[in-house]
Amino acid sequence: MPRVKWLRDEILLVAEVGLENQWVSEPPDEEIEAVSVLLRSGKLHTQHIEIDEKFRNWNGVKRKYYDLYTARSSYPGKRTNGGKTTLAVVQFLEKNPDVVKAEAVQVRKMLAGGSYSKRRIPGLLEE
Numbered sequence: 001m002p003r004v005k006w007l008r009d010e011i012l013l014v015a016e017v018g019l020e021n022q023w024v025s026e027p028p029d030e031e032i033e034a035v036s037v038l039l040r041s042g043k044l045h046t047q048h049i050e051i052d053e054k055f056r057n058w059n060g061v062k063r064k065y066y067d068l069y070t071a072r073s074s075y076p077g078k079r080t081n082g083g084k085t086t087l088a089v090v091q092f093l094e095k096n097p098d099v100v101k102a103e104a105v106q107v108r109k110m111l112a113g114g115s116y117s118k119r120r121i122p123g124l125l126e127e
Contacts (some may be wrong), residue, residue: 016104
């Protein structure tokens with residue numbers, strides 16, 4: 001299966017874990033798993049994608065968490081290669097953490113209700 005690009009709203013859900021846990025180096029396993037389960041529904045993707053055991057699994061979500069964690073301006077080490085969207089989300093969330101939390105809540109609600117649609121977030125990169 002070809003690699004499926006991480007969408008902005010998927011990254012927002014992972015970023016919410018960091019914000020809620022004050023960017024601890026080891027995020028709670030149960031929160032990473034909860035995001036993985038939510039993302040494995042595939043409902044954020046408008047194109048047909050094949051969902052297999054590797055798609056947005058626990059390891060992949062935790063890796064994305066570390067991409068976000070190391071891209072923060074306060075991180076003293078070298079940034080991992082998380083991609084353009086990941087970096088844009090980090091730059092936005094450092095100035096607008098409450099907006100990121102609110103948007104993550106909205107994405108979660110839409111997915112729970114089965115009616116996801118991408119929202120415009122002023123100041124944040126569109127895919």
